[in-house]
């Protein structure tokens with residue numbers, strides 16, 4: 133088991149991608165702190181991990197509230213004796229709007245969870261990891277960490293680009309302490325968040341046009357990328373972005389491939 137005797141906090145793991153990550157890390161042997169704002173969801177994911185033979189603690193906290201994060205770290209160490217891995221997954225979407233229609237309140241809300249939340253969670257766990265002389269931080273960005281979102285508005289793109297910048301700084305700052313910091317950038321993943329924002333026809337059109345591998349990612353596929361970056365397999369990798377997107381960032385979805393095929397035919 134790759135994460136035997138390790139302890140991981142996964143923020144926002146009461147559902148969606150966070151649940152996928154928590155369950156994959158749990159199966160790999162780590163004790164999981166299932167942290168979420170929603171107590172019922174945190175409990176049900178912790179229960180599912182326990183049923184699969186793992187160890188899990190449901191924990192209610194808010195990534196925007198520093199006092200709840202201090203308690204999260206204290207409770208983790210109290211229950212499991214140590215802390216090895218932090219996965220900053222909690223995040224919120226935004227509805228698509230032109231910048232001129234965006235209020236400051238909407239901007240602040242997304243930045244507070246998606247970017248400031250990552251900063252605050254890192255700040256809360258770093259002293260424990262430094263004392264231990266080792267640690268792994270995996271941030272969940274997005275393909276919107278690397279180009280504009282096709283789903284929400286500018287504040288989401290800005291927040292996720294910020295995560296990549298923060299990852300670079302922390303990777304450099306924490307290298308002396310044997311703590312690695314990386315970002316996983318999911319493409320479209322079929323989660324409650326994605327289901328709420330799209331209908332089936334939109335999703336089919338989107339994947340056909342944008343994703344060379346032709347489908348959305350599963351939550352477990354994101355979990356497996358996180359597992360790699362949280363395990364000893366990735367000892368020398370820090371400050372990196374790993375896109376798990378079915379090739380979306382190549383830009384060569386169905387439309388462009390049809391264009392390329394036409395050009396190839398014309399040139400033959």
Ligand SMILES: NC(=O)c1ccc[n+]([C@@H]2O[C@H](COP(=O)([O-])OP(=O)(O)OC[C@H]3O[C@@H](n4cnc5c(N)ncnc54)[C@H](O)[C@@H]3O)[C@@H](O)[C@H]2O)c1
Nearest residue numbers: 144146147148149169194195222223274318320321323325
């Ligand atoms: N779904 C996608 O296609 C997709 C693509 C790229 C990146 N992402 C990113 O992946 C992450 C997870 O997204 P998801 O689709 O699973 O979303 P989701 O809404 O399904 O799940 C998010 C979870 O985070 C929790 N949460 C929200 N705000 C919180 C806070 N302040 N403190 C603690 N917990 C909080 C929610 O209660 C929820 O359980 C986000 O960072 C998102 O931006 C998602």
